[in-house]
Amino acid sequence: MTTQPPPRASRPALAPRRAVGSRRALASRPALLALVVLLAAGLFGTAPASASGPASAASAPARAAASDVVAQAPGPLVWADEFNGPAGTLPDPARWNQEVNGSGGGNNELQYYTGSTDNAALDGSGNLVITARQGNPRGYQCWYGTCQYTSARMTTAQSFTQAYGRFEARIKLPRGRGMWPAFWMLGNNLGQVGWPASGEIDIMENVGHEPGRVHGSLHGPGYSGGSAVTGSYTLPNGQAFADGFHTFAVDWTPTSITWLVDGVAYQTRTPADTRGNPWVFDHPFFLILNLAVGGNWPGPPDGGTAFPQSMVVDYVRVHAPGSSGGATGAVTGLNGVCLDVAAAQNANGTPIQVYGCNGTAAQVWTVAADGTLRALGKCMDVANNSTADGAPIHLWDCNGYLSQQWRFTAGRDLVNVAADKCLDIPSANTAPGTRLQIWTCTGAAHQKWSPPAG
Template structure:
């Protein structure tokens, strides 16, 4: 266990929390899923950091935090939004650079800041619950360096830390050049009480010598950490000593390079500056799997009563677009993916129960994927398509099979208008 800090969030970070697209939740017991062959993971978000040298990180993907609060850990850096501290290198990498500060106007919690660096998050642009998250990173070297690749819950701004949850995918402190740490923090197990483990490179190698891939595989029941594909720990609710497992909602990604702090200590005379954290890529995907663990993915037309197809009205991608029955034509508005994450998707958005209502007759619609239970579905062996949030079945209005009939949720009765086949 890494007994290292009280917290890593900042007020600036919590202010950035907004709803984000492409959020994935696993729904329903595997016993209710139709059998299928193992499914590959599907990439849901990535940044390969391609672009000319000196360009800032893509603002459609990353927000650069600023400030010198110390982030609850007495860190010494001031986080800037300057390309002096975070920029592409022109070779497909993002480079976060920690420098000695030369600006007397930059103020930190302890006075004039000694160092500058960068911290980036996806709170405004991307959150996801469950799946595979990885980054290929070359860490800096030296006493006082503290690079990290980690995640915070998207409800940080409302419930606060640690109730929002924190998943540290990789942390390294400079006085441990061969070792990285993976940790979870939540209510009753935060700061020095975080639950985790470490991984040490063999043969005396240091993580700063080369790139390494740091990853977690996160399901509703467990989180597994790996380095270069080698799993080194798994945590489940049973590891929390009765405390609450808060890893049941979307999280956002963070990359940062801190200087100093309670855990790594301050740089010393042997620490050279500037120091760099080089990131080749960051990727998120759904987890692959098999019917044995609930991981199935199927794509095709969803056909119901009268052989009619589930269709996005007008092939519109606007939030709130009604879902209807329509003659099967093979258009993209009728191509649905039932994923191993519990979503049912077409045109890049999710099948959603309007207003997250549980009432009979509530219409279903196309909506930006947001990880709520209104977007969790289970296709049972009896061919019901059940919404997990409402515990009700996808049905046609008035049991009709007419072209243009709106779809809705209704108490499951086994009626013909509640039976659906995929593909």
Template structure:
């Protein structure tokens, strides 16, 4: 981690928000029906925002509080956070767009004088807190020197014990000068600020996170925190890693999304930084799971295993039946978001097809219904987008039999055992 890294605690409006929320005990949980999952699936979703709504609409006030101010948030940040839909609004296509832009309002004052930038910061302190579980978001981050997007959490006792005693879990942070790297970190007593505990994750091939959406997640249990990007685990922390300091991740936390400009860690924007910059959020979800879903085989007709052909993680790699070997190409996780994953990518119906005989392949996880599956008590694995079953072509159990989707028949070639 960057040695000069500081934290952006907010000992102002956020503390007032949180204190009021605690006093009123206004903690709500949002849930909805979820399809049956396999034995290894994470537990039911407890809260989510899919950001459905008309273009230009403000974020749902029953889920989010928009913070305001230009205090620098403990890090000498340069933005003023507003409640304006010019800084945080739905785009009408199922996304929340947080926009950082140059300020034109001469009435806004920041810690350093007239504010140079405006942006948005949202939290769930008044509406949703949870201890343990899976917390994830699918986000397309912005880019540029001095730009600092984040998806993170703070303990609900911030208003009484202060930071860092309340604890902080940074699920994803990026600083613009590191376009292909994100950071996952925790802060607590004795391991805060530059001493925070965590790790960085970089995309292969030097790709930039700003070029596409990615799923950022943490799986939190009483004795561990596990970070992942697009289903690939890159860091696990346990109480033993705190060097004898107190493990404070044992009580409810709330969620925060924000897009900062400048600050001690990223530095200030420069001539290369274009404005406006946008952080586009496809969804934020929480489930009651306490750990990452276990990777395990999926067996079909003849006891054969669902296998990624050639063990390749390339997009469009076919999925087939193969003798069970126990290798990574046959280890699948069934997530609370409906995805079935191996090698860091998702089980996908090619082209989102709803036709019988559609090819099933491995593909970069993108949140579409072509990558969402339900597993029934009858052992059917059904694609949500097509409403059709995972099927071994030709009712065959031979090595190399390709998998497809087909109208559900109840046949043996459509029955799957997970684990």
């Protein structure tokens, strides 16, 4: 890719988007966890007997690294588009402005962005469909001559900006070499200071020749283009992001930005990561959705790329800043039951169960700043450091292991960081005393939990 800075935009709607190109990829959390398991079993001979009890240096399970995100409940929903309009209609113009140009976005992209429903329309089933098409029946002109492709790019520059909070979208990505879908943000001072001084937060970018990988990046003065601060997440087992919907998000605070895929945090960046350059993520940004075709980073489509290709967006939601620690109260689940420590005992190994809410100390949980959930002076823990479906949950001394790290997602899943699995009520049985477990996240009601309110 070219690392030359793009021309300054005359207005936010025409801001160029920069390819990242040479990237320092970060391993996805599943890959890191698999490595931990292999090291424990292969190099040391035996797996740890219990993550919750004392462990030797050889058998100790993974501890939380500095980049591991803490459990954080998003704040109130402040802006959203659920795309619930009639089929064939444009996205809500009160929320979205559709850019119209063939400038190439500063990256030598090949598409012409139109304002037509041919390229951006609701499907009548609660989705926005951004479609890239080959051909140019209307004779649109691009930077390189007659355009070969059309697509759409939408922004909230004229309708909504916000600093800090949870920014999230659920999207099914297109497939094929040369496709370049993105969900990202630019600073609202772009027209005054230009890019990259305004800042850019790439929540999700994908290039078609990497079907199972997405990238999250920061661009600012001194760390833009090929020098962006960046990381990536790869789906396990050869899956592709075009195979189904996935949720992409950032949690943005004054001092950090954390990227998530399907509720799993894969990188956190702070002012220490900008290599001595200014941290410019201290003012409102606006949202952008687009599907580019070609460009310096993905390259052009080839004979194996079928058209049309679509980026299908289920929703976009923005929450106010949440709490990254300190919220205390009841955690409630299916049918209003409460997360409860059996018999209000704080001995190591005491089961954690569901029980009717009664306001006792056994049901008072604190979302701690280190990512743990605490009650009666101890931590909610996955027994034996297990990552298997059905592993039971109990109370144990807080020890910093990943088996005690939890995260509330915007979808109300409560995810264990070590296992990347959800807190689950077995068989959806809410009878008092039903012991809880972890299980692969399915989106079922018996895996949904509301965090402490205060």
